[in-house]
Amino acid sequence: MSTRSDLPAWVDIGLIPALNLVIAFIMAGLVVLIIGENPIKALAILLGEPLFSLQGWCNILYYATNFIFTGLCVSVAFHAGLFNIGGEGQAYVAGLGAATPGLILGGALASILPNALSQPITLLICLIGSFIVGGLWGLFPGYLQAKRGSHIVITTIMLNFIAASLMQYMINRVYRPTGNQAVESRAINDAYIWNLREIGNLFGAKLPSTPLTPVIFIALLAAFAVWYLLWRTKLGYEIRTVGANQEAAIYAGISPPRIIMITMMISGGVAGLLAFHEVLGPQHKLLLEYVQGAGFVGIAVALMGRSHPVGIVLAALLFGLLSEGGTQLSFEIQSISKDLVVVIQGLVVLFMGALEQAFHPLLQKFFRQES
Amino acid sequence: MARVAGIFGGGVFILSHLTALNRGMTPAIELINIDKRFGAVHANNNVSIAIAAGTIHGIIGENGAGKSTLMSILFGFYQADKGECRLRGKPEKIKSSTDAIALGIGMVHQHFMLVEPFTVLENIILGAEGGALIGPALDKARAALKHLADEYELDVDPDAIVGELPVGLQQRVEILKALYKGAEVLILDEPTGVLTPAEADHLFRILKQLRDQGKTIILITHKLREIMAITDRVSVMRRGEVVAEFDTSKTNVGELAEAMVGRRVLLRVEKTRAKPGNVVLDVRHLTWRDKKNIARVDDVSFNVRKGEIVGIAGVSGNGQSELLDVITGIAKASSGEVIFKDQPVGIKDSPAELRKRGLAHVPEDRHHRGLISTFTAAESAILGYQSNPALGKGFRLNRDAVVAQSLKQMQEFDVRPADPHLKSAKFSGGNQQKIILAREIGSNPDLLIVGQPTRGVDIGAIEFIHRRLIELRDQGKAILLVSVELDEIRSLSDRILVMFAGRVMGERPPSADERELGLLMAGVGKEAA
Structure with missing residues (x-):
């Protein structure tokens, strides 16, 4: 977040994150050591398994898809000076917007149109639906902040819990077919996002089993759209003005409450796209807890990516790697659970966010001497 | 016998040193060949200034001339890239404001460093609270404050909330804070920017009184009139360098202004009569x-x-x-x-x-x-x-x-x-x-x-x-x-x-x-x- 720096740009956006990452790894290694396992071996599995197989790469990209959405969600709000930590809830509730058109409208469209036409149309409506519902879930705390002065950090946290309860109720009472034991909706076959393997099969290519879908391109498109919005549109200029200096914004005739609400709508909407990806892609149904903490990872991604879309894409890939590696790690070393990755992620957040400036004075000294 | 002579000699040395100081021969502050860069900006270029003890020394210059940087180096906010600070003839390394305060330098910033919801007394002891209980420190400060008030006409209600005081009084609290910590040298950075003319006059009276009591005062300003009104000597800075030094009594506003900008300035704007319309x-x-x-x-x-x-x-x-x-x-x-x-x-x-x-x-x-x-x-x-x-x-x-x-x-x-x-x-x-x-x-x-x-x-x-x-x-x-x-x-x-x-x-x-x-x-x- 902090833009203050008199260091060369490559140090600021390259060296410092790398250094923080290395330290986070060393600390995580210590944790592994305490558990009684070999940290070098653990590191080899964590990084090696995903990086040296096609399936590993596919899975990294799958995770990255979600993290790009949630990272963008956090960063858009950052630029307006808002710390939206409700990406988790916004992505969760957006499942309603993603699933409902697929369940209701999809069948109707499929009965009057050929499949090749009804599927894309339904998917587009689902995409818009998830953006709008996620956006509304973001707009609510935005409204409370803008008009009532309730702090966005508090309200977004609370709304995460409300989202969890709401979704439990909705899926259980509304979406679950009667007689079905599992708490989930019926399969959404009329808005079906194919994964890479299924696409490969079309062309007779034998691809590994992976949840990766073409939605990764939508994520990259979203990253570009956020960049364009912030730095190439009037609205983006106003968002950044409000984030940088509210008093100057008022002087310029920009209404901070209005911008806060619009920004939170966009922020929640981008998080909502995760639901489009997850519900209609890998899961093909609305189920409980499908966000799996990606909303919180988004905070780390945005921090590490310096709230810039390019940085966010790179950070999302890194966290995708960690997630995939962590799964492999818990699989191969029984005493290490998948939670270790959460520890590493936590350490990265600690060093990137809380201790971001820890090395700053040292590096400053170093580069001053050099110049 | 030799021992006695040694002590005696030492005493003589201290005595002569003191007289020299009083005569203003050993400067209170010497800044020698100070150099400071911020990236491409050469904020201080080989600056040397000597400030005599017991005087009011003005440093004047346009914005960005390097006045504030120089004083920030003296007060330990920045480290000079090159050069030396001497206090009473002794070279000192000033690494932080804590060092500066310990050496008897006090600074009154343009933007006050006060805790607004605290009382005057609480602000005064800030950084000198003593032990875990602040009671004794407050009592000590109250007594000292009364003493200072009597000595320098620095009257402030010790129990007033600082945030509720007018700016002029807030500034007085800043001065008191510095004096309470034993400042012998007082740096004031653009002190009148926030004051009414009457408040400024009062400030000048206080500063003169402080000088007469032997304190050394450095006044940073870009207002020529203040320099003329109150200083004994003035250094003019331009683009990071000291370009001129004058005894205030031997110079005038025009000469100072010219030194500041490097050419004669038209202080009056030439204009024709207005032709007002609708x-x-x-x-x-x-x-x-x-x-x-x-x-x-x-x-x-x-x-x-x-x-x-x-x-x-x-x-x-x-x-x-x-x-x-x-x-x-x-x-x-x-x-x-x-x-x-x-x-x-x-x-x-x-x-x-x-x-x-x-x-x-x-x-x-x-x-x-x-x-x-x-x-x-x-x-x-x-x-x-x-x-x-x-x-x-x-x-x-x-x-x-x-x-x-x-x-x-x-x-x-x-x-x-x-x-x-x-x-x-x-x-x-x-x-x-x-x-x-x-x-x-x-x-x-x-x-x-x-x-x-x-x-x-x-x-x-x-x-x-x-x-x-x-x-x-x-x-x-x-x-x-x-x-x-x-x-x-x-x-x-x-x-x-x-x-x-x-x-x-x-x-x-x-x-x-x-x-x-x-x-x-x-x-x-x-x-x-």
Whole structure:
């Protein structure tokens, strides 16, 4: 977040994150050591398994898809000076917007149109639906902040819990077919996002089993759209003005409450796209807890990516790697659970966010001497 | 015997040392060949200054001349790249303000370092609390404060909440804080910027008294008059160097000004008689109340015509800022009306709407309002005009158009460096002001509202800005000028209104007697004047 720096740009956006990452790894290694396992071996599995197989790469990209959405969600709000930590809830509730058109409208469209036409149309409506519902879930705390002065950090946290309860109720009472034991909706076959393997099969290519879908391109498109919005549109200029200096914004005739609400709508909407990806892609149904903490990872991604879309894409890939590696790690070393990755992620957040400036004075000294 | 002689000799040495100090032979402070760079900016270039003990030494220079950097080095905020600081002849390494305070250096910053919700006493002991309980420290400070108050006329109620004190008294608390910590050398950075003339006079009396008691005072300022009024010796800085040093009694304002800018300055603006046209802005019985329901703008009526500059004089804090906020749509009037170009300014009219109607506004506070320090100059140069269709169709903002427009404005207003991609914060005060002025004048307004156009701006830029404002007037635009600098008001305005306590005390021609205006500014009404 902090833009203050008199260091060369490559140090600021390259060296410092790398250094923080290395330290986070060393600390995580210590944790592994305490558990009684070999940290070098653990590191080899964590990084090696995903990086040296096609399936590993596919899975990294799958995770990255979600993290790009949630990272963008956090960063858009950052630029307006808002710390939206409700990406988790916004992505969760957006499942309603993603699933409902697929369940209701999809069948109707499929009965009057050929499949090749009804599927894309339904998917587009689902995409818009998830953006709008996620956006509304973001707009609510935005409204409370803008008009009532309730702090966005508090309200977004609370709304995460409300989202969890709401979704439990909705899926259980509304979406679950009667007689079905599992708490989930019926399969959404009329808005079906194919994964890479299924696409490969079309062309007779034998691809590994992976949840990766073409939605990764939508994520990259979203990253570009956020960049364009912030730095190439009037609205983006106003968002950044409000984030940088509210008093100057008022002087310029920009209404901070209005911008806060619009920004939170966009922020929640981008998080909502995760639901489009997850519900209609890998899961093909609305189920409980499908966000799996990606909303919180988004905070780390945005921090590490310096709230810039390019940085966010790179950070999302890194966290995708960690997630995939962590799964492999818990699989191969029984005493290490998948939670270790959460520890590493936590350490990265600690060093990137809380201790971001820890090395700053040292590096400053170093580069001053050099110049 | 030898031992006794040694002690005796030492005593003699100390004695002679003291006398030398009293005579001002060993300087209290010597800064020798100080060099400091910030990236490409050479803030201090081989600066050497010696400051005699028991004197008031002025350091004068334009903004960005390196005065504040030099003092920040002395006070331990920055480390010099090269050079040496000597205190009473002894070389010292000052690594932090803690070191500086321990060496008997105190600093009163331009922006006070006070905890507003604390009492005076609590602020005084800040950093010297003693043990876990602050009771003893408070008692000690109370006694010391009484002593200081008696000695230097520094009266402050020790139990008053600092945030509720007027700025003049807050500044006094800062001085007391430094003295309480044993300051022998007191640095004051632009101390009168926030004071009323009467408060400034009082400050000068205190400073003189402190000097007479043997304290050494360094006064940083860009106001020539203060240097002349109070200092014993003055160093002039320009572009990071000390370019001249004078005994104050042997120099004059013209010589100092010339040394500051390197050429003779026209302190008077040359202008022809105004040819006022139709009324552009008509303010009728305007009142604005704050949250405590106090009328900060109280039944104000006046108008501004085409082709004239109306100046509002007054000590800051007498409702001028609030008046500007209401006229420009930032705040909403409690009662009365503002009529701009024959149309009333309504509750719904935002600053953006008024801008479209031809009202431009150079705000008083350029750091908090006029531009955004983290934005590039080009981005700051469209603040308020971001929805202008010339800068991009529809929702888009055309980067190239923004940069091109900014560059054009920079060249036209001689902004240095003329780099639209440079961060706004990196420009000096005068150049920042030129960026804002270029933006507002560039919008071709019918009415330009200007607040403190030359606050914290160097003399060269002041001249430029003044000439631009006169030019704009001669093009038939209406200008409303608010400034706390009476000289500025008098040399630019065609009519002068004086505000006091939210009211307009009266209107005077610019030829009016300075004393008469001063009385109005002090709230002495029409009847008395």
